[in-house]
Amino acid sequence: MRWKLATAFASLIGLSTAQLARYVAPSDSSVSFSLNIPSSTASSGSGAIFFQVRGPASGKQWIALGIGSRMAGAHIFVVYADGSGNVTVSARAGQGHFEPEFTSDATITVLDGSGIVGGSLIANVRCDNCLSLAELSVTNTRSSWIWADKDGSALDSSDVEANIQQHDRTGVFTFDLTAAAGGDSVNPFVESVQSSTSAAATGTGTRTSSGGSAPTSTGGNGNGDGNQNVGSGSSDGSTSEASSMSKMLKIHGILMGLAFAVFFPLGSVIIRLMPGPHKVDAHMAVQFIGFGLSIAGLAYGVMLAQDLRYLKETHAIIGMVVMGGLFFQPIVGLIHHWLFKAKGRRTILAYIHTYWGRGLIILGIINGGLGLQLADNTTGGTIAYSVVAGVLGLAWLAASALYYIRGGSKAVLNAKLEKPLSADGLRE
Numbered sequence: 001m002r003w004k005l006a007t008a009f010a011s012l013i014g015l016s017t018a019q020l021a022r023y024v025a026p027s028d029s030s031v032s033f034s035l036n037i038p039s040s041t042a043s044s045g046s047g048a049i050f051f052q053v054r055g056p057a058s059g060k061q062w063i064a065l066g067i068g069s070r071m072a073g074a075h076i077f078v079v080y081a082d083g084s085g086n087v088t089v090s091a092r093a094g095q096g097h098f099e100p101e102f103t104s105d106a107t108i109t110v111l112d113g114s115g116i117v118g119g120s121l122i123a124n125v126r127c128d129n130c131l132s133l134a135e136l137s138v139t140n141t142r143s144s145w146i147w148a149d150k151d152g153s154a155l156d157s158s159d160v161e162a163n164i165q166q167h168d169r170t171g172v173f174t175f176d177l178t179a180a181a182g183g184d185s186v187n188p189f190v191e192s193v194q195s196s197t198s199a200a201a202t203g204t205g206t207r208t209s210s211g212g213s214a215p216t217s218t219g220g221n222g223n224g225d226g227n228q229n230v231g232s233g234s235s236d237g238s239t240s241e242a243s244s245m246s247k248m249l250k251i252h253g254i255l256m257g258l259a260f261a262v263f264f265p266l267g268s269v270i271i272r273l274m275p276g277p278h279k280v281d282a283h284m285a286v287q288f289i290g291f292g293l294s295i296a297g298l299a300y301g302v303m304l305a306q307d308l309r310y311l312k313e314t315h316a317i318i319g320m321v322v323m324g325g326l327f328f329q330p331i332v333g334l335i336h337h338w339l340f341k342a343k344g345r346r347t348i349l350a351y352i353h354t355y356w357g358r359g360l361i362i363l364g365i366i367n368g369g370l371g372l373q374l375a376d377n378t379t380g381g382t383i384a385y386s387v388v389a390g391v392l393g394l395a396w397l398a399a400s401a402l403y404y405i406r407g408g409s410k411a412v413l414n415a416k417l418e419k420p421l422s423a424d425g426l427r428e
């Protein structure tokens with residue numbers, strides 16, 4: 001007991017004990033990830049780092065930690081039971097929203113204290129080249145990491161290339177790398193295993209949140225295992241459940257795809273090709289549906305981008321510019337239509353509405369492609385989007401071309417001068 005108090009005290013004032021930055025999964029406080037950057041690495045900016053992946057041994061197929069802000073490009077370490085009381089740590093390269101592939105790029109060593117220990121699945125890992133591999137700067141106070149886990153029976157495989165099933169939960173969080181720096185242990189987790197146990201015994205555990213939409217700050221779980229960095233992702237709002245996240249992604253993509261690749265081009269074809277007196281009404285109706293879909297899609301886009309890093313992505317920036325510009329489109333369209341009815345001729349608003357509208361729709365269609373790229377959508381999804389956008393885009397181009405070949409507005413106006421006005425007023 002005296003020894004424990006001594007180590008707790010030492011770590012509180014940051015003496016010889018290694019500093020651990022720790023992140024607890026907001027949806028499951030038994031899953032946690034810790035990081036230590038030994039003093040020598042911290043001062044030279046290169047060298048080994050240590051991390052720990054920890055969770056319940058039963059009911060988990062695998063638990064993973066990754067360096068990066070999303071799957072694509074992340075350096076991922078998947079931990080699962082090896083079937084003989086220890087763990088397998090499988091280094092994988094994330095490429096998109098699908099199973100990451102094994103890679104031998106990372107030089108990792110599984111350390112003492114790893115295994116199925118007291119009902120916990122623990123992997124204590126030293127990575128000799130993670131800093132350079134992931135281009136991590138030891139002074140970064142907001143380094144992005146991802147985590148994920150999968151419920152189910154233990155994988156029990158010592159094969160580092162074992163097939164794993166898609167995660168049930170994922171999240172993005174930040175580690176303050178400066179808060180993880182300190183100590184010169186060859187295994188900083190051996191002590192923390194003990195102090196964590198003591199904390200559990202004294203009942204100062206972490207707060208649990210089951211909803212998991214907002215990351216829970218789990219401050220004050222002071223179990224003396226070093227400098228706690230728990231919940232540093234809280235200001236990010238970036239940890240979300242995988243299921244709701246991928247559902248939101250799908251809904252956003254579908255709503256935006258329908259609006260920009262289907263309804264807006266269709267409405268544009270209608271105003272040029274539809275015979276009869278109702279083409280303006282039909283155009284208005286179709287564009288308003290597209291407008292509504294895109295507003296709803298925008299809401300989902302903003303929710304997806306609540307992880308503020310995303311708002312700086314080209315896709316989100318172009319998307320917000322397009323949606324901002326779109327705001328004026330129905331207003332200008334309506335005013336143009338009223339003026340046309342009143343004056344019997346086009347005003348400058350017709351050209352503004354037409355060219356502004358065309359520009360926005362084309363930008364939006366391109367932006368959908370950027371979104372698919374950003375989300376690493378499957379080739380199938382990308383092909384489907386391209387085909388739909390391509391077909392309607394071509395139909396639109398053909399419709400506009402035909403309209404101008406036929407003489408455009410002049411022909412329409414000439415026709416109007418020859419014929420008496422139809423019941424609902426002028427036709428455009």
Ligand code: HEM
Pocket residue numbers: 264267268269271272280283284287288291326329330331333334336337346350353354355357358361400409428
């Ligand atoms: C967000 C909603 C809307 C979008 C995206 C949109 C888009 C467009 C586009 C792209 C064109 C040109 C078609 C081409 O390429 O040849 C056009 C034409 C037109 N739009 Fe809209 N529109 C919208 C709403 C409206 C509304 C509410 C009205 C009201 C009546 C309207 C009335 C017209 C008219 C009259 C034209 C023909 C202009 C002319 O050539 O004289 N639009 N619209």
Ligand code: HEM
Pocket residue numbers: 070249250252253254256257260298301302304305310311315316318319320322323363364365367368369371372373374375376377381
């Ligand atoms: C012209 C408007 C937009 C279109 C056509 C569009 C379309 C798309 C599409 C097709 C996807 C891929 C969905 C999937 O793979 O299932 C996507 C993803 C995404 N979009 Fe948009 N979007 C637009 C505007 C926005 C805006 C305004 C924001 C943010 C404010 C936004 C944020 C996102 C985010 C964060 C993703 C997911 C990226 C990832 O998972 O890595 N989008 N978008």
Ligand SMILES: *[C@@H]1O[C@H](CO)[C@@H](O)[C@H](O)[C@H]1NC(C)=O
Pocket residue numbers: 085086087110111112113114115116
């Ligand atoms: C698991 O393997 C590591 C590395 O070989 C070893 O240090 C550790 O003691 C093992 N754990 C158990 C519980 O056997």
